[in-house]
Amino acid sequence: MAAPNNYSTHPESGSQANQRSRRALRGKRAKLQRLIKYIYIRFVRLRSAPQAIARGLAAGVFAGSYPLFGLQTILGVAIAAAIRGNKIVAAAGTWISNPLTYVPIYAFNYQVGRWILGQPVETSLTERSPQEWMSLGIDITIALLVGSTLVGIILALASYYGGLYLAYNLKVNRSKH
Numbered sequence: 001m002a003a004p005n006n007y008s009t010h011p012e013s014g015s016q017a018n019q020r021s022r023r024a025l026r027g028k029r030a031k032l033q034r035l036i037k038y039i040y041i042r043f044v045r046l047r048s049a050p051q052a053i054a055r056g057l058a059a060g061v062f063a064g065s066y067p068l069f070g071l072q073t074i075l076g077v078a079i080a081a082a083i084r085g086n087k088i089v090a091a092a093g094t095w096i097s098n099p100l101t102y103v104p105i106y107a108f109n110y111q112v113g114r115w116i117l118g119q120p121v122e123t124s125l126t127e128r129s130p131q132e133w134m135s136l137g138i139d140i141t142i143a144l145l146v147g148s149t150l151v152g153i154i155l156a157l158a159s160y161y162g163g164l165y166l167a168y169n170l171k172v173n174r175s176k177h
């Protein structure tokens with residue numbers, strides 16, 4: 001007698017697999033919804049003054065504008081500590097640069113830096129070989145850092161005032177209840 005086969009050719013086996021994958025997807029979606037709700041609740045329950053929350057957000061967004069992979073959170077928290085901002089919000093603010101946004105943010109920052117420094121259009125990276133990139137290394141780095149600084153300042157100012165507005169509104173709504 002043959003051992004039972006776990007890979008049945010029964011017509012319902014595909015349907016059962018679909019049900020399992022749908023349940024797994026619902027489970028992942030539920031986990032993501034719980035995480036978002038948890039982050040929202042943590043934000044709403046922050047006991048810092050609205051100005052400290054806004055300073056922390058601005059510090060995090062500024063640090064997130066730099067191409068310092070792995071160091072952005074440390075930089076954001078350090079800036080927040082120096083300006084008496086909320087460190088938790090600063091760490092969250094660095095999330096503006098993530099695997100989905102790295103390329104567009106840094107390409108934009110590089111273009112802004114090139115424009116500010118007056119670098120010619122032929123400094124574009126797309127038509128160059130890797131050997132030419134290496135010879136341009138310092139020019140590219142300086143353009144990227146200059147662009148990141150200017151874009152970071154603009155985004156930090158916008159996020160400060162936006163964060164201040166949100167933090168005040170959340171505090172007012174919380175005190176009404």
